[in-house]
Amino acid sequence: MGEPEAERMKDPDRVKERKRQLVTAYIELLKSSNLDARWKAAEALGEHGDESAVEPLLVALNDPYVDVQWLAAKSLGKIGDSRAVEPLIALLKNPSKWVRGSASWALGKIGDPRAVEPLISTLKDPKAPVRKDAGWALGRLGDERASVPLNELLQDKDDDVRLAVTNALEALKKKKNATTK
DSSP, X not given: OOOOHHHHTTOHHHHHHHHHHHHHHHHHHTTOSOHHHHHHHHHHHHHHTOGGGHHHHHHHTTOSSHHHHHXXXXXXXXXXXXXXXXXXXXXXXXXXXXXXXXXXXXXXXXXXXXXXXXXXXXTXXXXXXXXXXXXXXXXXHTOGGGHHHHHHGXXXXXXXXXXXXXHHHHHHHHHHHHHHO
16 A cells, blocks of 8 residues: 555645646646636636746736636736736736736735836726725835825725725835834
């Protein structure tokens, strides 16, 4: 009989190899003709956080289906690799609110200052969830340039947008106080 699973999983090299195999399999699934396989793979790659998935996920940003695009963007945010910043900025103009919102969220997670100005522009998006995600992202980035545009959104008609903006402004205030001490 083979080793029990629990014993095999105690070996860090085996665990590392198993994770590498999973990531490789998910990367292959991104190329599948099956939509469900592609979106599940895009989502799973973010959970694994492996940088070898960045390039395949960047390709998946151009998938013909929104489901794959927004999950690929979200996964790129979870991985946090700066190679994704420019492609994610480009997605802020995508026709899908899901993709625009996910790109905003991902840019906030990555935290690269190149995203500040494009995210400020996204605060004017016609869809409230996108404005909310852009506000949240700007709070995470903590750049003072976002202060005035965020303040303008305190009067937004959407409760979630106002809450995200309030939290973002509080984060900016905390960062400013921390740097002036």
